[in-house]
Amino acid sequence: MARTLDTVIGRVVGQGLPRPDDQQRVSGAFVFATDYEVPGMLEGAVARSAYAHAWIRSIDTAAALRVPGVVCVLLPEDLADLDPYYGPVYRDQPILAMGRALFEGEPVAAVAAETRAAALEAVRLIEVDYEPLPALVSLDEALDEGAPDIHTSLRRGKHYSGVLARVDPLPAKNVAAEWRYERGDAFAELERADLVVSGEYRVPMIHHFPLEPMVAIADFRNDGLTVWSGTQTPFEIRDELSLIFGMPAAKIRIVALPMGGSFGAKAFPKIEPLAAALSRKAQRPVRVALSMEETARSIRRAGARVRIRSGVRSDGTLLARCVDVDVQIGAYADAGPRVMQKAAYVAAGPYRIPHLSIRSRAVFTNTPPVGAYRGFGAPEMTWAYEQHTDEIAARLGIDPIAFRRRNLLRRGERYAEGDKPIDTDFAEVLDRLWALSGGQQPRRRLRGKGVAVSFKPSQSPTESTAIVRLHADGSASVLCATADMGQGTRAALGQIAAAELGIPVDAIAVHVPDTDIAPFDQTTTSSRSTVVMGGAVQEAARRVRHEFLRRVADHAGIDQRLLSIQDGLVTGPQFQQSVAQALLETAPRFGSEILAIGHVHIASSSSRIGGATPFWEPAWVVAEVEVDPDTGEVRVLGLWTAIDAGYAINPRQVAAQDLGSTLQGLGTALYEEMVYDHGLLRTPSLLEYRVPLISDLPSTFQSMTVACGDGPGPFGAKGIGEGGVMAVAAALGNAVADAVGVRIRDLPLSAEQVWRAMRGVMDRQGDESDHASTKRLGEAEGG
């Protein structure tokens, strides 16, 4: 499937090169956001609400202010001259709780001190008088008619104002947003179907647990604001700070420092507004470094309840589907409503379904805000629709692979009007992956295999700009705001620039994102950067190359079309010179440095989510498991995953990303869950919250990269990086159902839940039974 590329390109892109900063990363020299310091900075610490929902009667800071080294305590009244609210969807989240705390851990005050120890000691001594209110945690509690209102009004935020323009704020009590999509007449078609299958599926709230907690340094002095932060969205944060502080964006500088993991946690404002407000009061630079527990109380992934009803013909053709999605977002919207919208958009799965009705709501609860998380809603929906897919196949008595093959969208078909036609081969890749996994195995007790197919749209509309500078010595700088969270995009961008310029990769520097220096970039999210920023870098580099060759051709009197650059040498008929030498010789006539801008902007469209995706990001996973009949423990024997990279600019990093994504997703399948008790988090640290460990590595673990050169990015690339996490939980769910003969519809597939499910079967059967009969019983549950 791989496209053959010419040798010039093949030397630099398409190679599994180490990343330029790998040596720094393995030797401890790499500077993460945590390691960055600003001279004279103070240390900040945050006093947080002890309740999930409470009036704040008073805050006593007298003892805190007496701690030696404390410079100031930030209180809500310090924000009186500001518009201290932020959020990419609604500007509903205050820097500090304004009279009422809406979730446990919400900042209520903050301290700046000479040392971290002093700041933490002062926070301990801040006395807050609370009047507790009922905490709404579950969807049902929040949607109850008698429930208190978490918000009574909402203002639109800036970032998502375009794509959510037709979504009304607060359409009902505690509903942040509603979204619908209808085509055909799904309800009528369900009446006509040969078989209707329905199910309700749930995913719990989970947290990202990036290993590096959140950290930001703000310096609010001299009529300007600089923030150094580990963030995926420097420009969005700049614009939010501009609104909060009433300052022109030009006077705000955000430096996006490399992150020790993010996975969506460090997108959109997090602690930056608080750090800036603290620095404004202290008139010193202030660092706010959270603990891992504080980070876990600051942001999370959505919980969801998904109800699906599908009508099929007896030959296995999907006719109609009705989906109801309730997304459990937090006390403030953050990206929650956009997650809801994008999740609901793909809630029907990558299938050809003529009649479709999707209704979804994002529901406020007294829990931490819901932001982006790798997959942006797709993993939650895939869990639901891919359990459902297997249930339908089982009811029809059709092999689940064959059932999918029949209904999966084909290349060129449209998932929805106005969006990009499907640009991948769902059925063909599924067949290949299934074959790679060894296909159907002889039936063994308590062993099972399962598959899942997923897809998600990238961001739309979407925009990136890059500047490439070719310096007089033949090296080049790439100025762009693509953030580094370990995903390797900056390495890929360097490879793209090197390939276009014809100079070695190690002569390229891709600079740390800085909104004062790099041109505008939307965000580093949605697997978009290699395609969109990559396109901008490619365009800028091409312009630089063109100008360079024009100068050389002019100077040497050679037809420009006969010149080429490779490995830092410019070559033509009876002509060869190093790029540096050529620049030196052409400088007196044309100048020293060559600079060009590349810009990619894909505009909004009639698509139901505001824009047509530049590419679809698909994922396929096959899982094989063995279940312990006594304990319900699931042992993952094998995982096989496929992604469509279009073209792998760095195949090694592509595979590594997907393997990591898949194994990260294994945690969401088997273990991960934020457990609340009356609105108080019982799993705030890695002591209680289990993430994947080295022992979770399956004995067979393979990632397959599809590369047909058919993507919109440089050299035919598409975005990757979410991949496996979207489908792995669903594949494991299907494998467990295959192994034990019972369908579990709620994540995680904890040992206890699997044990209970098996128990249900055994209780009814009286004893262990052969697989065929338990299988039938499992199918009967689907109705």
Added chain:
Amino acid sequence: MLRPFSFHEPTSLAEAVTLHATLENAAYYAGGTELLLIMKEGLVRYDHLINLKSIEALRGIEVRENNGRAGQRRLRIGALTRHAELTEDATVARHIPALADLARRIGNIRVRNAGTIGGNLAFGEPRSDLAAFLLALGAEIEAVGLEGSRKIPAGEFWLGPLETALLPDEVVQAVELPLDPSERCGYAKIAVREFPTAGVAMSLTLVDGAERVGALRLAVTAVHAVPTRLPQVEHWASGQEVAQLLNFGPDEWAEVAAGDLHPVDDIYGSKDYKLHLVGVLIARLLRSLVTDAAEA
């Protein structure tokens, strides 16, 4: 971040105990794995830490022959012994290999390198693997305080979560595990998170040509607020035919254990599930100990 404290380094037990009595708000310190964590969290605050690590009397692993008590050889493990040392010590491996296996699965390699057996006991961790094991083996904990030295039977040591029979000034000096060549012992746990969901320790002797269970001792950890013996199960199983007990599945064991156990629902699991896991672990341990015995 730790709040300030002063640090004291006695070189004898007597000195340590006297210091503790003299100083206001002092705590003993050895590996620090548990203590520093709760101090960092601000859950406790001490003005003085008394370092026990320079006290030779708290070190060493040795077999002690019967000392007045007929026929009772004991494995004596000094309180400063770190979990990692248990996994590698030749004496432990020779006499109680199950203890080395248990230690190998405590926490992680850094915890095993820092944490001491004495600290684990003194902290009264309700999810301690070691606690169940010492209970099942009928071990004794030797404590030294102002009033001198005393031996506390394991069954009287754990009083509640983070609460032990140690008096405020007392230091764990050593634990002594009886060595009975006819006795088999083992420990098994189900652990998904850092702490186990359930852990069971068992020791048993076989009689009548290994066809019948002689004495059986069982203890569980992580299921209750405190590590607990299972007297009803022990009583019920003692004297039974091995072949019959091997036919017992997890459910049967759980049913018997229900008389001894009153687990509560928490993030680790529901009470039903924990009770069931105890049944699973008893069945598994019995099978492995009987098989070991047969092979021996």
Added chain:
Amino acid sequence: MEIHCRVNGHAVAFQVEPYELMANVLRNRFGLKGLKVACERQICGACTVLLDGEPVSACCTLALEMRGRDVETIEGVGNARTLHDLQTAFIEEAGLQCGYCTPGMVLTSLALLRKKPHPELADITEWLHGNICRCASYAGIVAAIQRAARAAAKEGSDGSYA
């Protein structure tokens, strides 16, 4: 109190307060920022340092425990110019993405290879059970350790890690 010890092979003497943690002293006083602080619960292993060759959590260890000991941090293993073979293996096998866990991973792996030059998969799992890679690059990490072990064996010197 006065501490004398060896840090990455160099004899050093310095003053610490008894309540200072090793992680803070090594990061802030010695500038050894390759040591990362993450969970602060001894679960994740990001702050791993070797004390007399044994992995410990610097975030939960008093700085005074360095007294008389040999302290190794990632900076002592190899620098960006002259990497240790094990570090090169991490790069070659893509045993990292963000790299925040990598210093701890490398140090724990190094301690393992010194003790067991030919580790079985079970040994690797036992030793690295407490080192969390949230990017979940575990496949690459296992491959890197095995690659480094093979490379050492090929050189015919089991003691290359000793």
